[in-house]
Amino acid sequence: MPQRRHLVASAIVVLLLALLPLAGSRYAVDLTTEVLIYALFALSLNVLIGFTGNISFGHAAYFAIGGYACAVLLTTYDWPLAASLPAAVVLAGLVAAVVGYFCVRLTQIYFAMLTLAFAMLVWGVCFKWKEVTGGDDGFTGIKLPAMLTHHVGYFYFTLATVTVGVAALWVICHSAFGLTLVAVRENGVRAGFIGVDTRRMRWAAFTVAGTFGGLAGALFGMYHRGMYIENAFWTESANVLIMVLLGGIYSFVGPIFGAAALHLLQTFTNQYTPYWPTVLGLILLVIVLVLPDGLIGLVARLKGRRGTHKGRS
Amino acid sequence: MTMTMFTLNAFYGLALAMNMFIIASGLNLIFGVLRVINFAHGMFYMFGAYIVFTVAKTWGAPFFVGVLAAAAGLAIIALVIERLLLRHLYDKEHLMQLLFTFALVLLMSDAAKMIWGTDQYSVGYPPGLGGAVNLGFVVLPQYQLFLCVVGPAIAIAMWLLVDRTRWGRIVRAATQDREMLAALGVNVPMVYAAVFTIGSALAGVGGALAAPRVALVPGMDATIINECFIIVIIGGLGNLWGSFLGALAFGFVVQFGTIWAPNWQDVLPYVLMLVVLITRPWGLLGHPEAGH
Numbered sequence: 001m002p003q004r005r006h007l008v009a010s011a012i013v014v015l016l017l018a019l020l021p022l023a024g025s026r027y028a029v030d031l032t033t034e035v036l037i038y039a040l041f042a043l044s045l046n047v048l049i050g051f052t053g054n055i056s057f058g059h060a061a062y063f064a065i066g067g068y069a070c071a072v073l074l075t076t077y078d079w080p081l082a083a084s085l086p087a088a089v090v091l092a093g094l095v096a097a098v099v100g101y102f103c104v105r106l107t108q109i110y111f112a113m114l115t116l117a118f119a120m121l122v123w124g125v126c127f128k129w130k131e132v133t134g135g136d137d138g139f140t141g142i143k144l145p146a147m148l149t150h151h152v153g154y155f156y157f158t159l160a161t162v163t164v165g166v167a168a169l170w171v172i173c174h175s176a177f178g179l180t181l182v183a184v185r186e187n188g189v190r191a192g193f194i195g196v197d198t199r200r201m202r203w204a205a206f207t208v209a210g211t212f213g214g215l216a217g218a219l220f221g222m223y224h225r226g227m228y229i230e231n232a233f234w235t236e237s238a239n240v241l242i243m244v245l246l247g248g249i250y251s252f253v254g255p256i257f258g259a260a261a262l263h264l265l266q267t268f269t270n271q272y273t274p275y276w277p278t279v280l281g282l283i284l285l286v287i288v289l290v291l292p293d294g295l296i297g298l299v300a301r302l303k304g305r306r307g308t309h310k311g312r313s
Numbered sequence: 314m315t316m317t318m319f320t321l322n323a324f325y326g327l328a329l330a331m332n333m334f335i336i337a338s339g340l341n342l343i344f345g346v347l348r349v350i351n352f353a354h355g356m357f358y359m360f361g362a363y364i365v366f367t368v369a370k371t372w373g374a375p376f377f378v379g380v381l382a383a384a385a386g387l388a389i390i391a392l393v394i395e396r397l398l399l400r401h402l403y404d405k406e407h408l409m410q411l412l413f414t415f416a417l418v419l420l421m422s423d424a425a426k427m428i429w430g431t432d433q434y435s436v437g438y439p440p441g442l443g444g445a446v447n448l449g450f451v452v453l454p455q456y457q458l459f460l461c462v463v464g465p466a467i468a469i470a471m472w473l474l475v476d477r478t479r480w481g482r483i484v485r486a487a488t489q490d491r492e493m494l495a496a497l498g499v500n501v502p503m504v505y506a507a508v509f510t511i512g513s514a515l516a517g518v519g520g521a522l523a524a525p526r527v528a529l530v531p532g533m534d535a536t537i538i539n540e541c542f543i544i545v546i547i548g549g550l551g552n553l554w555g556s557f558l559g560a561l562a563f564g565f566v567v568q569f570g571t572i573w574a575p576n577w578q579d580v581l582p583y584v585l586m587l588v589v590l591i592t593r594p595w596g597l598l599g600h601p602e603a604g605h
């Protein structure tokens with residue numbers, strides 16, 4: 001259960017973020033909005049990777065479904081935001097449930113490749129269903145309620161939504177269900193012996209991950225006022241996977257730091273050099289060769305209390 | 314569809330399948346022995362194609378000298394990568410190996426941009442293989458015919474190497490029990506290095522042979538690596554003939570898909586993988602334990 005100091009620390013972070021627009025920098029507000037969205041996206045994937053031990057190569061699918069569905073409902077069908085957003089999230093969750101049903105029958109690399117196959121199918125639909133999604137021109141001109149059209153208004157909306165989303169994920173990951181997932185990750189056979197239906201648990205985790213991925217996607221689409229097929233492509237899945245691994249998969253907050261570090265680094269690098277891939281490649285080499293447990297693992301090591309980080313929050 | 318059109322398309326599908334098999338078989342060999350999923354394999358393919366462009370077109374050497382140069386070049390690159398970096402990662406988690414090869418993709422893509430720029434290049438058919446063969450009811454292009462000979466030849470050569478030689482026995486033993494093999498006095502790290510080198514050289518050859526068929530552009534690696542994964546996965550990971558079968562299925566699906574469902578050709582290979590994985594989770598010729 002949440003320790004008091006965690007709650008206090010989280011409240012302080014949210015409060016400090018809420019004060020950010022007072023600094024008056026539009027750039028800082030926009031960048032933070034993006035980081036918040038990616039943080040939620042990365043956290044949702046980590047339910048599957050860190051907590052359940054299943055690597056998905058196709059998480060962008062649910063991000064795209066959430067984003068496109070919200071965009072289409074808001075713009076084409078003129079639904080109010082209060083209906084579009086939940087509907088988009090539910091749709092992403094439903095698709096994740098259907099896809100997950102097939103994927104959790106497999107493990108390891110076969111699981112990963114099946115998630116990739118489904119995700120590329122989603123990409124294909126976004127690409128070819130031109131009447132609805134706009135095809136490779138993207139879906140542009142998303143209609144937003146007046147109060148969200150200003151960047152500060154949207155920032156507060158994102159902050160509130162992401163805070164609720166992260167809190168929900170925190171509760172899920174630290175509930176009996178979340179602990180069962182860790183048991184499945186650590187030793188699926190033994191978890192099975194004590195009566196855990198491991199496949200059903202992985203299925204549930206898949207659905208949760210897809211649902212919150214869809215929420216992140218909806219926020220992303222509205223922020224950019226458009227969704228593009230690149231958002232559904234496998235490179236986007238790889239990107240969020242790197243965020244999760246960079247932050248550290250064995251900690252709840254790790255992916256938040258990974259998302260922030262990667263997105264900020266990418267933004268700043270692109271200002272100075274076109275060689276972002278080289279920079280990212282070198283970062284990955286450092287993770288692989290020096291920091292296998294991510295930034296959080298590094299912090300833990302620097303504090304000299306390494307060794308029991310697995311499965312801790 | 315007339316008989317002629319059908320034959321021609323089946324033939325183009327076969328040629329595509331054979332070219333893809335040459336590339337995918339390298340990926341498959343590396344996975345089968347090293348248990349490493351090499352994301353950089355597509356990049357090796359791209360380097361193979363670019364090397365043939367430089368050697369055959371810029372320097373004016375014969376096309377097949379370019380193919381040999383591509384094989385040798387990729388073998389050297391792979392050997393250096395394996396000895397310097399990859400060998401430290403065999404005991405780490407799969408995820409770490411995967412990230413490592415993804416880092417290679419990023420670094421090599423920028424290196425390729427620095428060496429060859431971002432222009433689109435093409436390589437012509439080699440002299441003597443640019444024509445066509447008339448079979449009476451259908452006219453087949455020579456270069457594709459050539460691919461249909463090289464593909465099975467490489468498949469048989471690999472089968473002989475792995476299944477019929479002493480070195481092949483050692484390689485197969487390495488997939489079963491590394492430690493026992495080392496205890497028997499075999500230099501296992503050298504076996505691993507050799508397998509990675511051969512597998513990567515196959516990507517180079519595959520890229521070099523694909524060069525006359527495709528446009529050479531940055532990003533040509535990204536589709537190929539996914540297609541190779543599809544082939545290797547539907548065949549059964551680590552299974553040579555599975556990859557051959559997978560490549561055939563891939564080639565025909567893509568070729569006939571282009572005609573019957575032209576809008577969906579990019580997605581069809583994924584649909585193929587989906588159908589196979591749902592009906593036969595370990596691939597056409599794979600076994601359940603292959604996933605571990």
